[in-house]
Amino acid sequence: xxxxxxxxxxxxxxxxxxxxxxxxxxxxxxxxxxxxxxxxxxxxxxxxxxxxxxxxxxxxxxxxxxxxxxxxxxxxxxxxxxxxxxxxxxxxxxxxxxxxxxxxxxxxxxxxxxxxxxxxxxxxxxxxxxxxxxxxxxxxxxxxxxxxxxxxxxxxxxxxxxxxxxxxxxxxxxxxxxxxxxxxxxxxxxxxxxxxxxxxxxxxxxxxxxxxxxxxxxxxxxxxxxxxxxxxxxxxxxxxxxxxxxxxxxxxxxxxxxxxxxxxxxxxxxxxxxxxxxxxxxxxxxxxxxxxxxxxxxxxxxxxxxxxxxxxxxxxxxxxxxxxxxxxxxxxxxxxxxxxxxxxxxxxxxxxxxxxxxxxxxxxxxxxxxxxxxxxxxxxxxxxxxxxxxxxxxxxxxxxxxxxxxxxxxxxxxxxxxxxxxxxxxxxxxxxxxxxxxxxxxxxxxxxxxxxxxxxxxxxxxxxxxxxxxxxxxxxxxxxxxxxxxxxxxxxxxxxxxxxxxxxxxxxxxxxxxxxxxxxxxxxxxxxxxxxxxxxxxxxxxxxxxxxxxxxxxxxxx
RNA sequence: AGCCCCGUAGUGUAGUGGUCAAUCAUUCCGGCCUUUGGAGCCGGAGACGGCGGUUCGAAUCCGCCCGGGGCUACCA
Numbered sequence: 301x302x303x304x305x306x307x308x309x310x311x312x313x314x315x316x317x318x319x320x321x322x323x324x325x326x327x328x329x330x331x332x333x334x335x336x337x338x339x340x341x342x343x344x345x346x347x348x349x350x351x352x353x354x355x356x357x358x359x360x361x362x363x364x365x366x367x368x369x370x371x372x373x374x375x376x377x378x379x380x381x382x383x384x385x386x387x388x389x390x391x392x393x394x395x396x397x398x399x400x401x402x403x404x405x406x407x408x409x410x411x412x413x414x415x416x417x418x419x420x421x422x423x424x425x426x427x428x429x430x431x432x433x434x435x436x437x438x439x440x441x442x443x444x445x446x447x448x449x450x451x452x453x454x455x456x457x458x459x460x461x462x463x464x465x466x467x468x469x470x471x472x473x474x475x476x477x478x479x480x481x482x483x484x485x486x487x488x489x490x491x492x493x494x495x496x497x498x499x500x501x502x503x504x505x506x507x508x509x510x511x512x513x514x515x516x517x518x519x520x521x522x523x524x525x526x527x528x529x530x531x532x533x534x535x536x537x538x539x540x541x542x543x544x545x546x547x548x549x550x551x552x553x554x555x556x557x558x559x560x561x562x563x564x565x566x567x568x569x570x571x572x573x574x575x576x577x578x579x580x581x582x583x584x585x586x587x588x589x590x591x592x593x594x595x596x597x598x599x600x601x602x603x604x605x606x607x608x609x610x611x612x613x614x615x616x617x618x619x620x621x622x623x624x625x626x627x628x629x630x631x632x633x634x635x636x637x638x639x640x641x642x643x644x645x646x647x648x649x650x651x652x653x654x655x656x657x658x659x660x661x662x663x664x665x666x667x668x669x670x671x672x673x674x675x676x677x678x679x680x681x682x683x684x685x686x687x688x689x690x691x692x693x694x695x696x697x698x699x700x701x702x703x704x705x706x707x708x709x710x711x712x713x714x715x716x717x718x719x720x721x722x723x724x725x726x727x728x729x730x731x732x733x734x735x736x737x738x739x740x741x742x743x744x745x746x747x748x749x750x751x752x753x754x755x756x757x758x759x760x761x762x763x764x765x766x767x768x769x770x771x772x773x774x775x776x777x778x779x780x781x782x783x784x785x786x787x788x789x790x791x792x793x794x795x796x797x798x799x800x801x802x803x804x805x806x807x808x809x810x811x812x813x814x815x816x817x818x819x820x821x822x823x824x825x826x827x828x829x830x831x832x833x834x835x836x837x838x839x840x841x842x843x844x845x846x847x848x849x850x851x852x853x854x855x856x857x858x
Numbered sequence: 859a860g861c862c863c864c865g866u867a868g869u870g871u872a873g874u875g876g877u878c879a880a881u882c883a884u885u886c887c888g889g890c891c892u893u894u895g896g897a898g899c900c901g902g903a904g905a906c907g908g909c910g911g912u913u914c915g916a917a918u919c920c921g922c923c924c925g926g927g928g929c930u931a932c933c934a
Contacts, residue, residue, distance in 0.1 A: 310871095336934055371933065428932050438930055439859045473932055483861040485930050494932035513934050537862055537929050558863085560927095565869085613883065615871050617864090620927050624869050627884055637897060672897070703895070712893055745893045756893050823894045850895045 310616045312351070312557055316359065316528060319555070325527040329361030332526050333387065334517070336368045337379035337501075339571035340586040340593045341386045343607070343628070344562040350611035351559070352530055353392040364524055365394040369402050370516050372500040380501070382586070386594040390604050401511075401520055402502040408511050408519055409463065411549055412474060412492060416455045420548055421492060422448055423458035424475050431473070434480070435488050441481035442488045448477065462495055465508045469495050476515075478544065486541045490514055518542040518554070526554040532561040533618065562614065563622040565780040567592045568789055582793055583776070589841050590776045590797050600773060601818050601828030601843030606635035625775070632844055636818060636826040641669040641676055644714065644758040645806035645821040645840075647770060649688035651733045651762065655722065656740070657685040662761075665744070667715045679809055683716050686762035688805045690823075693757040694734060696724060701853055703754035705734070712756040714822060718742040758822045765805035768838040771830065772799040804840075811838065818843065 309317065320327050331352040335345060356363035365387060369375045387394070415421040424447045426434065436442030450458070462472055474493040482488050492515040497508045521529045529542075536558045546553045563569060568577075569592060577583045577591070586593050589600035597607065610631040614623050654661075663683045670676035689705070698706040705711050710720040716738075723735035741748035745756070776797050782789040806821070813819065818828045825845035833839045 314874095334934095338934080368934065374933075431932075432930075435930060437859090438861080441860095442930090470932065485861085488930090491932055496932080510932095512932075517934085531934095533863070534928060535934090540862095560864085613870080617871080619864055619870095621870065624884070627870070630884060633896090642894080671894085701895095714893065716893095753893090755895070758894075820894085820896085823896070825896095846894075846896045848895075853895080 311618065312528070312530065312559060312616060313355065313358075315555070315557060316355065319527070320359075324555075328525075328527050329356060329359035330363070330525055330527045331356050331361065331530060332364040332366050332521065332524065334366045334368045334520070334531075335383050336371070336374070337376060337383060338371075338374040339379060339575055340382050340595055342569060342571070342574065342594065343564065343567075343592045343597065344569045345386075346390060346594060346607050347562040347611050347614065347616075348530070348532075349387055349390055349392060350608055351616055354612075355528070355530075361527070362397065363392070363394060364397040364399055364526070366399040366520060366524070367401065368513070368517070368520075369400055369500070369502060370511050370513060372496060372498040372510065375501055377501045382595060386598075389598060390594065390607065397524075399520075399524065400502050401516055402500060404516075404520055404523055405503060405507055405511070407523065408516060409509075411519060411551075412511075412515070413456065413459065415476065415492075415548060416459060416474075417452060418548070419452055419477065421474055421476050422450050422455050423462065424448070424473050424489075425471070427470060431491070435485065436480070438485070444480050445475075445489070448489070459493075462493070462509050463507075465497070467495055469497055471495060474509075476541075476545070478541075484537055484540055486514065486538050487544070490541060514538055514541050515545060518546050518556075519549075519551075521554045521556075522546060522549075522552045525552065529554045529556045531556060531558055533558050533620070558618070559616045560618055560620050563620075564592065564628065565622055565625045566775045566777050566782075567625065568777070568782050573783075573789060576790070580790065582790060589771070589773050592776075598816075599828075599830065599841065601636075601826060601841055602632050603635045603639065603818060606632045609635065622781070629844055633826070633847070636820065636843065638672055639670075640818050640820045640826055642671075642820045642822050643807050643810050644681065644760055645768070645770070645804060645810065645824065645827075646688045646690050646758065646760050646765075647772075647801050647804050647824065648691040649760075649803070649805050650691040650694060650731065652687045652689050652719075652736050652759070653733060654685050654687070654719070654738055655735050656737045659685055661685045663743075665715055681715065681807055681809070682761045682764040683713075684761040684763060687713075687759045688762055688765065689713075689734075689757055689759045691731075694721070694731065696731065704757055710739075710753055712742075712745050712753050713738075713759045714756050715745055716743075716759065717745065718747060718753060758824075760805050760807050762805070764808050766808055766811050766838060768804045768806045768810070768840050770801045770804045770827070770840045770842060772801060772842045773797060774799075806838070806840075810840075820846075 333349050333352045353363045424445050426445050434443045473491045475489045478487045480488050491512050493509045496510050539556045542556050587595035587599045610628050664680040666678050667681045694705045705721050707721050713719050718739045719736045721736050725733040774797050775794050777792045778794045779792045782792045813829050815829050815831050820826050826843040827840050830839040830841045
């Protein structure tokens with residue numbers, strides 16, 4: 301109510317509405333985001349985070365943050381810390397509901413004992429390979445383990461000894477006794493506990509048996525009073541097992557709902573592949589601005605609101621789909637256009653000398669910070685006799701559609717003067733310096749006689765400008781679907797995904813910015829201050845370019 | 859091959875038997891405007907996988923076919 305959202309409800313919200321109508325959960329809505337701390341969160345997780353936290357807040361419910369840490373061999377504290385930081389940065393709050401699966405190990409153990417007592421679980425001595433072999437195939441039923449019909453007493457004793465550490469890794473497992481001929485492989489006596497003499501980041505050496513996902517997850521949801529356990533499509537075939545465990549236990553039973561995970565063009569999304577990029581040194585860590593990780597996008601300069609908007613736009617459904625990267629980029633531009641102050645900076649400086657200005661000329665111009673946001677105010681930008689402009693904004697012999705500076709041509713220097721190029725100083729064929737004249741009556745940039753100039757270019761004052769290193773980022777891959785191509789996905793890495801420009805010149809006000817501040821360099825794109833920045837060593841990341849129709853024209857003329 | 863899931867413009871998405879000669883966004887193409895070749899505004903292109911059936915009427919219901927995805931870890 302009161303919602304301006306006119307878009308249709310997705311199938312998950314429809315299910316929840318139905319539950320509300322029938323009173324299945326007494327009108328309660330309680331979701332959870334359950335990451336495994338075995339890697340950094342990526343944009344795919346952001347979709348799930350926005351879904352779970354978003355639904356909770358829309359229905360005035362709650363959403364828990366729960367670490368699914370049932371496998372100590374893969375999980376690390378570094379990852380839990382990064383995940384906490386990322387979810388918070390995205391703008392979501394789990395209040396006091398931060399949980400760990402490992403908090404429930406004791407209870408899970410007791411419930412497993414209950415199942416053994418009911419004759420629904422047994423200890424199996426078969427090794428992993430044999431269990432796999434006995435499981436049968438997709439088209440043929442499995443065979444029962446010779447240990448399947450041990451007595452309850454024997455199972456109880458063996459399980460207690462597993463827990464006590466009497467056996468080595470892999471010697472025994474606890475299995476649910478369901479149906480080895482079931483057409484759903486997940487129901488062929490799934491493993492509930494395995495022996496792992498490994499130190500757990502949370503419980504230390506307290507346990508040497510650890511629960512499997514299927515056994516643990518439903519129980520965790522049940523304990524926390526989750527109403528809607530939202531997960532991705534690959535768990536669809538696990539739902540019968542999720543339901544079976546909860547039904548056999550006779551405990552509170554949430555509803556599992558599956559949706560399609562996010563795929564993005566020009567990127568890989570699996571944690572395994574991302575880990576490969578990090579470990580292989582193809583990128584500079586999990587937070588490399590080229591990575592689709594939350595931390596990478598944060599460092600790149602993506603605003604959290606842009607990511608949230610994006611997640612809202614892509615919708616949620618069960619169809620496997622791949623979203624165009626352009627949609628994410630659109631969300632980023634849209635948000636940054638609205639909120640970022642503008643500055644001027646020159647990536648590739650070309651010196652300009654204004655011949656009709658005195659050597660010591662210095663004039664601080666009033667400049668609007670953000671034309672989209674009057675409340676952003678104005679700032680002072682120094683204009684002087686010696687300036688730098690972008691090298692590519694000048695052409696000695698310009699083609700038809702090039703409107704920028706050229707010999708004899710007048711353009712507007714943004715927020716300053718109309719300027720005409722009167723001479724070109726060259727050295728060995730290379731343009732070294734431009735001699736120009738300003739129209740003194742055009743201060744501010746308006747033509748005194750209303751004459752039109754075709755283009756406006758950016759500039760900085762040579763003696764006031766700050767030196768900066770600017771890192772230009774582009775797509776990490778050269779193909780839409782790196783995993784769908786022949787060979788290794790790393791063969792399709794874009795060699796131009798990172799270009800470091802040193803010796804860039806930026807207006808003085810940029811020096812007052814802090815790490816993580818986002819802004820626009822006029823005509824170039826959106827940028828942010830990189831955490832590598834130190835005193836006197838300004839490092840800037842380009843988040844994304846502005847839309848560039850000139851670049852498009854050039855492409856068409858190739 | 860067994861089980862499960864899914865098919866609406868290039869990409870996503872709305873649609874829940876008539877008001878669908880099908881929504882919105884993105885993309886692409888024109889135009890307008892402009893002190894960012896930005897932003898904004900206006901216009902255009904572009905889809906119900908196929909075949910049957912039910913019905914006065916089907917994108918919506920049913921059947922078959924075709925196509926795509928998932929499942930054979932002591933991972934999650």
